[in-house]
Amino acid sequence: MPGPTPGPPPDARPTLEGVAARAGVSRATASRVVNGGAGVRQPLVDRVRKAVEELGYIPNHAARTLVTRRNGAVAVIIDEPEARIFSDPFFSQHIRGISRELSVHDAQLVLLLVEGSGDFERVTRYLAGGHVDGVLAFSLHTDDELPSVIRRFRVPTVYGGRPGRPGAASELAVPYVDCDNRGGAREAVRHLVSLGRRTIAHIAGPRDQTSALDRIDGYADVLPGGDPALVADGDFTTEGGARAMAQLLERRPGLDAVFAANDLMASGALRVLREHGRRVPQDVALVGFDDLESVAEATDPPLTTVRQDVEGMGRLMVRLLMERLNDGRTDADSMIIPTELIRRASA
Secondary structure (H helix, E strand, O other), X not given: OOOOOOXXXXXXXXXXXXXXXXXXXXXXXHHHHHOOOOOOOHHHHHHHHHHHHXXXXXXXXXXXXXXXXXXXXXXXXEOOOHHHHOOOHHHHHXXXXXXXXXXXXXXXEEEEEOOOHHXXXXXXXXXXXXXXXXXXXXXXXXXXXXXXXXXXXXXXXXXEOOXXXXXXHHHOOOOEEEEXXXXXXXXXXXXXXXXXXXXXXXXXXXXXXXXHHHHHHHXXXXXXXOOHHHEEEXXXXXXXXXXXXXXXXXXXXXXXXXXXXXXXXXXXXXXXXXXXXXXXXXXXXXXXXXXXOOOXXXXXXXXXXXXXXXXXXXXXXXXXXXXXXXXXXXXXXXXXXXXXXXXXXXX
């Protein structure tokens, strides 16, 4: 008497045919479900997904690409030096939010860094090759060529931060996620005014980035016609903040408050103030911007700062991009998230 038909070896990789047999559907139906195709009734979808889970089937990426015309990958492009990206917690928090939301959508993050002309050419070739479904780009500068390249290859894109000044051509029909930089700066300076501070300085970020320009404008909104010598340029780094603080103390040694355009520059300013014998907040009140978890609470004293939801902004960028990919949207809906002043001991 013949025995039962032998099954596949225990270590055999599950096949699409096996999924179809387990679910009781045709191979074509199973393929449409596992590869993201449309036109399958929900009860059959549920049966196929259950079979996939039971068998541990892993869909073939090439097959999925043929069905969905998607690569399942999204490029994250950051136009900053590599050393800054891996030392500034702003970028790690932003990328963390992007990565977590891409995982929800079963998409892979591809990190592309643009530091010089050679990198730009490499990234351009990569985008032209159609390797990714969309782009998330942030930390752009006003002279960036990247937006024009993206428009040329018609890659669905969402920007982190407004990519141009209001009304600028680079801003037209471009979706982005940003925080209320100007409003947050106003709140920071108003807080310093409410403390009775009268000589309030500002450490600005790079003037080729819209976030820095908006924070300068917010400072000026509260202190119109202010002393130009009370504004010093930094570069969003700790050392840049330290250099700017030293310049401000040389120009206006009697200053009694500082609003720094980010937390890293505020931490550098705090160090220089201490080196010059200035107590914070007794002699000089200090406010930052970002509320980076590894900076603001680690300073001594802990930093009063304007909070923007950096990780949440990364998640929102992904959601906007997925809406464009899934619905074929081409409009430029953008999102501006509110900021909040977090009061700690520095002001």
